[in-house]
Amino acid sequence: xxxxxxxxxxxxxxxxxxxxxxxxxxxxxxxxxILKSTFYVIxxxxxxxxxxxxxxxxxxxxxxxxxxxxxxxxxxxxxVIENHSVESLFVPTCDELFISLALDKEFTITKQAYFFKxxxxxxxxxxxLKSDIFGLAVLDDLLRIQQLCGDFLDRYEARIEKGELFTxxxxxxxxxxxxxxxxxxxxGIASIGMxxxxxxxxxxxxxxxxxxxxNWCYNHDLTPISGCWYYNESSKRTLESAGMxxxxxxxxxxxxQQGQ
Numbered sequence: 001x002x003x004x005x006x007x008x009x010x011x012x013x014x015x016x017x018x019x020x021x022x023x024x025x026x027x028x029x030x031x032x033x034i035l036k037s038t039f040y041v042i043x044x045x046x047x048x049x050x051x052x053x054x055x056x057x058x059x060x061x062x063x064x065x066x067x068x069x070x071x072x073x074x075x076x077x078x079x080v081i082e083n084h085s086v087e088s089l090f091v092p093t094c095d096e097l098f099i100s101l102a103l104d105k106e107f108t109i110t111k112q113a114y115f116f117k118x119x120x121x122x123x124x125x126x127x128x129l130k131s132d133i134f135g136l137a138v139l140d141d142l143l144r145i146q147q148l149c150g151d152f153l154d155r156y157e158a159r160i161e162k163g164e165l166f167t168x169x170x171x172x173x174x175x176x177x178x179x180x181x182x183x184x185x186x187x188g189i190a191s192i193g194m195x196x197x198x199x200x201x202x203x204x205x206x207x208x209x210x211x212x213x214x215n216w217c218y219n220h221d222l223t224p225i226s227g228c229w230y231y232n233e234s235s236k237r238t239l240e241s242a243g244m245x246x247x248x249x250x251x252x253x254x255x256x257q258q259g260q
Contacts, residue, residue: 001076002043003083011041013123018051019186024094025062027115027227028181028191033090034061035184041225042076044069052080059088070097077101081255082108086226088131089253102253111230112252116244118224125211126204136214139164142197144174152195153179166216168209175200178209182222190222194238210242 008015037053042065049072050065063080065073080086089107091098094114102109137145137160145165146156159165159179166178174195183189194209210226217224226244228235236246 001072001160003040003080006039006041006051008035008039011039011048012065014041014048015062015185017066018062021064023096024093024095024115025183025186025189025223025225026092026118026248026250027113027225028047028183028201029113029227030061030090030092030250031183031185031191032075033059036245037061040080042069049076054084054086055090057116058085059086060086063101065097065130072099073097074104077104081105087131087254087255089251090251091230091251092247099251102249102251106256108254109250110254110255112228113230113250114225114236114246115248116228116239116246119243119245121209121243123207123241125208129204129208131170132175132205132208133167133169134178134209135167136163137167140175141165141167145177148174148197149177149195155204166209166213166214169206175195175205176209178213180213180216188221188223190224192224192226193228194219194257207241210239210244214242 033055034053035054039051039053041051042049049069052060052064053062055061060080063077063085065076075079078242089102091102093099139160141159153159164180166180167174168176168178176194179193185193192210192213194206196206214224226239230238
């Protein structure tokens with residue numbers, strides 16, 4: 001097999017093949033790490049066997065082998081780990097091949113995040129919240145958003161201009177923001193999230209923001225998904241209260257000496 005560095009755009013057809021093997025989608029957090037990676041295509045005399053991606057020279061974020069070549073998957077996986085001196089992997093549990101290859105090794109596994117999908121259960125908005133105002137953020141909201149959210153996000157101005165941020169007001173008071181990021185890899189998918197004013201938490205505002213974001217997605221022909229850090233129980237409860245359910249995890253896998 002021959003391995004060549006390539007551009008993401010050069011292997012879009014392989015990426016789409018990979019996506020169709022997944023049992024569920026992954027969110028924008030993992031996608032960001034994937035898209036920052038360097039991509040490599042695996043070739044033999046017959047054509048393309050698959051591809052993989054390495055982020056920051058040490059983290060394997062993708063490993064896909066076409067079915068015809070999967071008898072070579074273990075050997076190729078070990079070769080990639082060795083050739084790139086890979087130290088860690090980001091592996092979503094919806095990727096059966098990748099997680100199986102990682103489990104073949106004696107690696108150290110840490111739970112990184114939950115990925116959520118919508119349960120499609122109808123959840124009514126509380127009467128006490130019906131007068132609150134939810135809408136796309138504009139540049140006039142920038143300072144208030146920055147003051148409220150701090151380093152929760154980056155590039156606030158650019159996100160507003162891209163239509164990724166939403167505001168949630170009660171009168172003049174900004175109670176929270178919604179975040180919506182359209183996937184660049186998964187067609188028709190958008191990752192949603194929220195941040196609530198600390199003084200107004202545990203009042204169902206975060207849940208209402210997620211409900212509003214879900215409705216916005218469906219009205220714009222998008223399927224909402226979301227994610228949160230595995231140990232953020234507060235965010236997990238908020239997402240679940242808004243009808244989001246999780247069956248997929250993101251695993252952070254560290255390669256130890258005996259796992260080489």
